[in-house]
Amino acid sequence: MTEAVPSYLSPTGQEIVFLLLGAVAVGSALLVVTTRQLVHAALWLVVCFGALAGGYLVLTAEFVAWVQVLIYVGAVVVLMLFGIMLTRAPIGPSEDLDSGNRLVAAVVAVATAALLVTVVIDGFRTAYTPLRPGKGAAKELGASVFATWVLPFEALSVLLLAALIGAIVLSRTDIPGGAPAQQTSGPSSGPPDATPFPGNPETIQPPAKPGTVQPPAQPEGTSPSDRTTGSTPPEQTGGH
Amino acid sequence: MHIVYPAVVSALLFSVGVYGVLARRNTILVLMSVELMLNAVNLNLVAFDVWLGDRLHSGQVLTLFVIVIAAAEVGLGLAIILALYRNRRTVDIDRLRDLAEPADAPRGVPSTLTAGGSQPPPSAPTDEGHDPGTPPPSQDRSLDQNQHQVLDQGHSVAVEKPVKRGGRR
Numbered sequence: 062m063t064e065a066v067p068s069y070l071s072p073t074g075q076e077i078v079f080l081l082l083g084a085v086a087v088g089s090a091l092l093v094v095t096t097r098q099l100v101h102a103a104l105w106l107v108v109c110f111g112a113l114a115g116g117y118l119v120l121t122a123e124f125v126a127w128v129q130v131l132i133y134v135g136a137v138v139v140l141m142l143f144g145i146m147l148t149r150a151p152i153g154p155s156e157d158l159d160s161g162n163r164l165v166a167a168v169v170a171v172a173t174a175a176l177l178v179t180v181v182i183d184g185f186r187t188a189y190t191p192l193r194p195g196k197g198a199a200k201e202l203g204a205s206v207f208a209t210w211v212l213p214f215e216a217l218s219v220l221l222l223a224a225l226i227g228a229i230v231l232s233r234t235d236i237p238g239g240a241p242a243q244q245t246s247g248p249s250s251g252p253p254d255a256t257p258f259p260g261n262p263e264t265i266q267p268p269a270k271p272g273t274v275q276p277p278a279q280p281e282g283t284s285p286s287d288r289t290t291g292s293t294p295p296e297q298t299g300g301h
Numbered sequence: 302m303h304i305v306y307p308a309v310v311s312a313l314l315f316s317v318g319v320y321g322v323l324a325r326r327n328t329i330l331v332l333m334s335v336e337l338m339l340n341a342v343n344l345n346l347v348a349f350d351v352w353l354g355d356r357l358h359s360g361q362v363l364t365l366f367v368i369v370i371a372a373a374e375v376g377l378g379l380a381i382i383l384a385l386y387r388n389r390r391t392v393d394i395d396r397l398r399d400l401a402e403p404a405d406a407p408r409g410v411p412s413t414l415t416a417g418g419s420q421p422p423p424s425a426p427t428d429e430g431h432d433p434g435t436p437p438p439s440q441d442r443s444l445d446q447n448q449h450q451v452l453d454q455g456h457s458v459a460v461e462k463p464v465k466r467g468g469r470r
Contacts, residue, residue: 066303067303069303073302075302076302076303076306079302079306079307079310080306080310083306083307083309083310083313086310086314087310087313087314087317090314090317090318090337091317093317093321093330093333093334093337094317094318094320094321094324094325094330094333094334094337099327099329099330102330102333103333106333106336106337109314109337109340110340113340113343113344116307116310116344117344117347119302120302120307120347120348120351121351122347122350122351122361122364124361124365125343125347125361125364125365125368128365128368129343129368132368132369132371132372133336133340133368133371136372137336137371137372137375140375140376140379141329141332141333141375141379143379144329144332144379144382144383145329147383147386148329148382148383148386148392149386150327150329157326157393158325158326158327158330159324159325159326160324160325160326160394160395161395162323162324163324165323166319166320166323166324167320167324169319169320169323170316170317170319170320170323171316173315173316173319174312174313174315174316177312177315177316178309178312178313181305181308181309181312182305182309185304185305185308186305188303188304188305188352189302189303189304190302190304190351190352190354191302192302192351196351196354196358197347197351197358197361201358202358202361202362202365205357205358205362206362206365209357209362210357210359210362213366214366217366217369217370220369220370220373221369221372221373224373224374224376224377225373225376227377227380228376228377228379228380229380231377231380231381231383231384232380232383232384234387
């Protein structure tokens with residue numbers, strides 16, 4: 062890395078490809094944060110992550126590139142789409158996706174970009190390395206993970222397990238709370254989707270007088286289905 | 302390969318993520334912007350690992366770890382957002398102000414006094430919604446929030462303290 066630095070004016074093919082992929086990534090990232098349609102933001106995120114995976118490939122980090130494709134494009138974006146779907150986001154363009162402090166955010170972002178780009182260009186102007194394939198193959202990386210980085214790897218797997226269990230506990234609605242001061246009609250309402258929305262106007266009144274009889278619980282379960290917004294969440298909350 | 306290229310790309314990506322976190326209102330879009338920032342960090346890690354030629358591959362291994370942590374973060378974040386949506390019927394960050402300081406609103410003190418002190422925390426964010434210092438909530442939104450707060454109060458009176466626990470049965 063201390064060799065003579067080639068000129069910036071004659072970029073190699075790798076650099077041209079990387080710059081094109083970087084332009085795609087930054088452009089689609091800009092579309093992610095500026096588009097007015099929620100689903101399109103998730104799809105532009107796919108484009109951005111795919112371009113970044115291509116960038117990793119150019120940088121000879123093959124294993125990281127495929128892990129990026131598998132986890133980010135395959136899992137994270139699908140999870141985001143599920144989240145968009147389950148929070149009942151509007152399909153078409155929605156006007157209120159941006160908050161009111163958009164100008165301030167743009168100023169902060171431009172200032173961050175200017176600062177980072179200036180520092181990076183000033184600090185690493187002479188950094189150059191030739192790219193040799195094979196350094197980031199799965200074999201080398203796997204040997205490194207299971208030789209040197211075994212302890213963080215195991216700790217990370219436990220963390221992932223804990224996060225998974227936490228996500229399941231958070232998103233399930235039929236787990237008994239087990240807390241003090243439970244609602245008295247909790248067990249009597251039986252099905253887990255009887256009182257799913259405390260904030261819902263229709264469900265306000267029935268929990269107020271809970272333990273009377275079962276028939277009041279039945280219109281309570283059906284009254285959210287009269288609303289257009291509250292129809293499916295009971296099935297949805299039980300489904301995942 | 303000049304290391305400046307990936308470094309500049311990742312700096313731009315990070316700034317775009319910063320803009321998204323600050324400017325977006327939908328919680329899922331904020332999560333997406335956080336993912337953009339994490340990816341910028343990953344690109345930096347890979348580029349500098351290639352530059353330094355580390356025999357332990359610390360940069361790329363750390364990139365894998367960051368990807369795993371990002372996956373865990375997205376899973377947990379979406380679970381939290383879904384629980385929030387079930388309880389509040391909204392994922393709008395601007396309207397989730399229950400943890401805001403009640404003291405910074407100039408009109409907060411009298412209204413909490415008139416509320417009888419029974420429910421000070423829910424009544425304080427209602428004042429936040431009417432606060433003239435926050436332009437983004439329009440009139441109908443603040444009305445909506447007001448109504449929402451009233452509903453929340455009524456419910457929390459009905460079912461004891463743990464609103465969420467009671468509603469989950």
